[in-house]
Amino acid sequence: MFVKNIQLQNYRNVKQIELSTEQNVNIFIGQNAQGKTNLLEAIFVLALTKSHRTDKNKELIGWGENSAHLGALIDKKYGPVNLELNLSPQGKQAKINGLEQKKLSNFIGALNVVMFAPEDLEIVKGTPGVRRRFLDIEIGQVQPNYIYALQQYQKIVIQRNNVLKNAWQQGASSQAMLDVWNEQLVTHGVKIIKKRKQFISKLEQWAKTIHEGITDGLEQLSIQYLPSFPMDGTEDEAVLFEHFMIKLSQMKEQEVRRGITLVGPHRDDLSFYINDKEVQTFGSQGQQRTTALSLKLAEIELIHEEIGEYPVLLLDDVLSELDQNRQTQLIETFQSKVQTFITTTGIESIHASKLKDANIYHVRAGNVMR
Numbered sequence: 001m002f003v004k005n006i007q008l009q010n011y012r013n014v015k016q017i018e019l020s021t022e023q024n025v026n027i028f029i030g031q032n033a034q035g036k037t038n039l040l041e042a043i044f045v046l047a048l049t050k051s052h053r054t055d056k057n058k059e060l061i062g063w064g065e066n067s068a069h070l071g072a073l074i075d076k077k078y079g080p081v082n083l084e085l086n087l088s089p090q091g092k093q094a095k096i097n098g099l100e101q102k103k104l105s106n107f108i109g110a111l112n113v114v115m116f117a118p119e120d121l122e123i124v125k126g127t128p129g130v131r132r133r134f135l136d137i138e139i140g141q142v143q144p145n146y147i148y149a150l151q152q153y154q155k156i157v158i159q160r161n162n163v164l165k166n167a168w169q170q171g172a173s174s175q176a177m178l179d180v181w182n183e184q185l186v187t188h189g190v191k192i193i194k195k196r197k198q199f200i201s202k203l204e205q206w207a208k209t210i211h212e213g214i215t216d217g218l219e220q221l222s223i224q225y226l227p228s229f230p231m232d233g234t235e236d237e238a239v240l241f242e243h244f245m246i247k248l249s250q251m252k253e254q255e256v257r258r259g260i261t262l263v264g265p266h267r268d269d270l271s272f273y274i275n276d277k278e279v280q281t282f283g284s285q286g287q288q289r290t291t292a293l294s295l296k297l298a299e300i301e302l303i304h305e306e307i308g309e310y311p312v313l314l315l316d317d318v319l320s321e322l323d324q325n326r327q328t329q330l331i332e333t334f335q336s337k338v339q340t341f342i343t344t345t346g347i348e349s350i351h352a353s354k355l356k357d358a359n360i361y362h363v364r365a366g367n368v369m370r
């Protein structure tokens with residue numbers, strides 16, 4: 001798919017712009033703090049209705065303004081799609097081809113993106129929460145019902161935590177309530193776990209091949225899913241249900257003592273291995289970076305496999321961080337297949353082949369000049 005044009009109003013430091021982005025490669029060049037990432041972020045927000053940098057809607061609206069407007073025309077396999085998103089402190093309004101979408105999950109996925117930014121190193125090095133967010137964003141893009149299931153699940157965790165917090169005072173009556181919430185937690189949780197497991201095994205296949213390519217066959221990458229209870233490798237929902245319930249009963253005392261739910265997909269994690277050594281602990285900075293890159297490149301292939309179209313690639317200030325070998329890999333793999341948006345402070349760090357036929361935009365204080 002291709003982003004053919006972008007319109008922004010009162011989006012962060014961008015007052016009003018309309019950009020034609022017909023080219024395969026679009027480069028936003030400018031000094032620090034001029035708005036380059038804001039532009040990439042806007043494309044990301046049009047795809048996922050939220051930013052990769054913040055969960056707060058308000059931060060995306062230009063200072064002193066009441067609302068922000070984002071729009072884009074996307075060229076897809078089945079024809080053009082017009083996307084509009086209005087952000088206000090009260091919420092979001094999304095339209096596809098002029099039709100308002102009551103559920104944001106219907107809007108997500110009309111545009112698919114893969115963003116690679118310096119903070120993606122955190123997928124490898126950061127907290128489990130970062131890795132869960134990575135999973136949720138990627139699965140949610142191709143399976144909108146996953147986002148719905150996740151939202152339902154999160155509500156259940158909050159309600160169940162309330163019961164746990166009051167369990168001491170309420171004594172026996174809390175047990176009946178917990179039984180009800182356990183059933184809900186496990187029913188919804190199992191669906192999320194199953195989808196995550198399936199996604200991870202597909203991601204691993206692609207990431208392994210890509211990683212091998214980048215490292216000239218020297219490194220074998222593998223990914224391990226670490227759920228909060230033993231799954232014994234199964235995807236059978238009834239069996240998972242059982243395992244989840246057993247773990248809950250084992251953890252009951254601890255949960256009541258701490259007043260929080262300690263079992264379930266909100267406690268999941270992932271682990272990465274290179275040649276059977278854990279990358280988080282033993283990997284060099286370069287290996288951690290290559291792992292993050294392999295995951296992102298794998299995502300591109302995975303989205304293509306799921307929806308039959310390549311997503312748009314957003315590279316935020318990362319080319320200069322990659323050595324020639326990794327840059328070449330990134331560029332050559334997707335040269336003509338994937339529309340790419342790149343931000344940089346200087347084009348000298350970008351491989352010359354990437355500049356051929358590129359649209360180059362200069363970004364200064366939220367203004368963009370071709």
Ligand SMILES: Nc1ncnc2c1ncn2[C@@H]1O[C@H](COP(=O)(O)OP(=O)(O)OP(=O)(O)O)[C@@H](O)[C@H]1O
Nearest residue numbers: 012013032033034035036037038059060061062063
């Ligand atoms: N809600 C907002 N309203 C107005 N301006 C904002 C808002 N949020 C951020 N800014 C401004 O946007 C600018 C940052 O833009 P951005 O993050 O896109 O920088 P950049 O050009 O990518 O820089 P770098 O190369 O340092 O990453 C800053 O000047 C910041 O003050």
